[in-house]
Amino acid sequence: MGSAEGIAEVKKELLQSCLEGTLSRHSTQGAHGVNYHHPYTGTVGYSFFMPTMSLIGVGSINSAGAQIQELGFKKALIVTDKGLVKVGEVEQITQVLDTINVKYVIYDGVEANPTDKQVEEGVALLRKDNCDFITSFGGGSPHDCAKAIGVLATNGGKIQDYEGFNKTKKAMLPLVAVNTTAGTGAEITRFAIITDTSRHVKMAIVDWKVTPTFAVNDPVLMVGMPKSLTVATGMDALTHSIEAYVSTISNPVTDASALHAMKLIMTYMRPAVHDGLNLKARDMMSYAEFLAGMAFNSASLGYVHAMAHQLGGFYNLPHGVCNAVLLPVVEVGGPKAGVLSDVVEGRGPDLQEFNAESVPHLFIDIAEAFGHRDIGEDANLAIKRVLEDIRRLRRDVGVPKNLKELGVKPEDFELLAENAMKDACGLTNPRIPTKGQVIQLFRNAYEQ
Ligand SMILES: NC(=O)c1ccc[n+]([C@@H]2O[C@H](COP(=O)([O-])OP(=O)(O)OC[C@H]3O[C@@H](n4cnc5c(N)ncnc54)[C@H](O)[C@@H]3O)[C@@H](O)[C@H]2O)c1
Numbered sequence: 001m002g003s004a005e006g007i008a009e010v011k012k013e014l015l016q017s018c019l020e021g022t023l024s025r026h027s028t029q030g031a032h033g034v035n036y037h038h039p040y041t042g043t044v045g046y047s048f049f050m051p052t053m054s055l056i057g058v059g060s061i062n063s064a065g066a067q068i069q070e071l072g073f074k075k076a077l078i079v080t081d082k083g084l085v086k087v088g089e090v091e092q093i094t095q096v097l098d099t100i101n102v103k104y105v106i107y108d109g110v111e112a113n114p115t116d117k118q119v120e121e122g123v124a125l126l127r128k129d130n131c132d133f134i135t136s137f138g139g140g141s142p143h144d145c146a147k148a149i150g151v152l153a154t155n156g157g158k159i160q161d162y163e164g165f166n167k168t169k170k171a172m173l174p175l176v177a178v179n180t181t182a183g184t185g186a187e188i189t190r191f192a193i194i195t196d197t198s199r200h201v202k203m204a205i206v207d208w209k210v211t212p213t214f215a216v217n218d219p220v221l222m223v224g225m226p227k228s229l230t231v232a233t234g235m236d237a238l239t240h241s242i243e244a245y246v247s248t249i250s251n252p253v254t255d256a257s258a259l260h261a262m263k264l265i266m267t268y269m270r271p272a273v274h275d276g277l278n279l280k281a282r283d284m285m286s287y288a289e290f291l292a293g294m295a296f297n298s299a300s301l302g303y304v305h306a307m308a309h310q311l312g313g314f315y316n317l318p319h320g321v322c323n324a325v326l327l328p329v330v331e332v333g334g335p336k337a338g339v340l341s342d343v344v345e346g347r348g349p350d351l352q353e354f355n356a357e358s359v360p361h362l363f364i365d366i367a368e369a370f371g372h373r374d375i376g377e378d379a380n381l382a383i384k385r386v387l388e389d390i391r392r393l394r395r396d397v398g399v400p401k402n403l404k405e406l407g408v409k410p411e412d413f414e415l416l417a418e419n420a421m422k423d424a425c426g427l428t429n430p431r432i433p434t435k436g437q438v439i440q441l442f443r444n445a446y447e448q
C-alpha cells in the first residue's frame, strides 16, 4: 500500500466514507451542504464551464466595443436573422463595430432551429470575406449557428462530425455573443444545437471549446421581444434551472445558480410577459436566464430537452414552447401519469410522477425556491406545489395546452422516442426511461 496508487486508493475510500458518514444521518441531505437535498454522487469531482468574461446589465452593450478592441480583431462575421435586420435591431452591434473601426459582413440566413445548411452558408461567407472572428446577434439560434460556423472554420469537415461530447480538435474561431432573448443561455454555454436536415433531428454538440469568448446580456436589447417569445424563452430558462437542479451531475455552484434562477423567474416572468417595457423585469429575467445557463452548462439537462429537441427538429416548433409543454409531464408526471404503470414492470397504480419519483427530496428545494415556506420535509407536498405552480404560470402567460395543440402526431411518437433516447441531454436525467416510457410521456403531454 506504499505505492502512489495505493495512497490514492486510501484517500478515495476515506473521502467516500467521510461523505457517506455525513449522509448516514439523513437519507439525502449533506453532499451539497446546507440543507440541499442532493445525495452523494462520486469521488471524481466536477467541471465548471463559463466564458472568462460576460458583460451584463442595463447598458452593457456600450462596453462591448472596448473589449473587442482589446482583443485586436479585424473583421467580424455577424451571424443573425432576417427579423432582427428588418426591425433595425442589428444596428446595436454594427454601430459598436463602426465606432471602433472594425469591419464586418452580415450573415442573416439563420432561422429558428438553425440547420446544417445555414452553418455551411455562414462558413462560406466567413471564408470568402476572411473574417477573423464571429459575433452572433440574437437569440439561441444565431448563437448556436455561430458556434457551429466557428467550429468548421478551424476544424474543417461537416457539423455532423462534432455531434456528441468534445469532438473538436481545435478551438473554434473567437465568438462575441450578443444576446437578445432571455433565454436559452446559448450565449455562454458549451452547447450548440443544430438541425440535421437529412435526419430531421436536432444534434447536440457539447464541447467546452464552443464556449463563446465573451457574452453580452443587455436587457435593453430584450424589451422588443413580443409576448410569445418572452413566454417561450422564459419557460426555456425555467426548464434549464429545474433540469440542472435535478441532474445527476449538479454541484453546489450549479445548485446556487439554478435555485436563484427559479426564484427570479417565478417573481419576474409574469411582469415581463404582461409589460414588455418593464425594464426591471427584463433585467431580472436576463439575470435569470444567465444563471440558468450557468447551471445547465455544467450540470447539463435531462429528458425535457432530450424530447423537446425531437419536436423542434421534426416539426420545426419553437424550442421554449416544446419545453413548456413537456416540463410538468417529465418532472412531475401528467394527469394521466398513472398509466405509466402499464409500461413500467412491477409498478403499482399509484405512480404519479416521473422524475419526482426518483428524486422527491429535490422538489423540496425547488418548492422553496418557488416561494413556499410551509414545506418542511414533506416531499409529496413539495411535488404537488411545484406542479400547481408550473401549471398556473403556464396558464397565466399563455403556453399552449398540449402537444395536440402544437400539431404533433401520435403516430410519430415511436420515432421521436427512439431519437430522444440518443440525445446527449438525456444522460444526466435523474432517471433513464425505457423507450416505452418515453412514448408514454409523449402521450401524456399530448393529452394533458
Ligand atoms: N446552445 C444552448 O445552450 C441552447 C440552449 C437552449 C436552446 N437552444 C436553442 O436556441 C434556439 C432558440 O432560441 P431563442 O428561443 O432564443 O429564439 P431564436 O433565436 O430562435 O429567435 C426566435 C425569433 O425571435 C426573434 N427575436 C430575437 N430577439 C428578439 C428581440 N429582442 N426582439 C424581437 N424579436 C426577437 C428572432 O428574430 C426570431 O425570429 C433553439 O434552436 C434551441 O434549440 C440552445
Ligand SMILES: [Fe+2]
Pocket (backbone or CB within 6 Å): 184, 236, 240, 305, 319, 323
Ligand atoms: Fe433550452
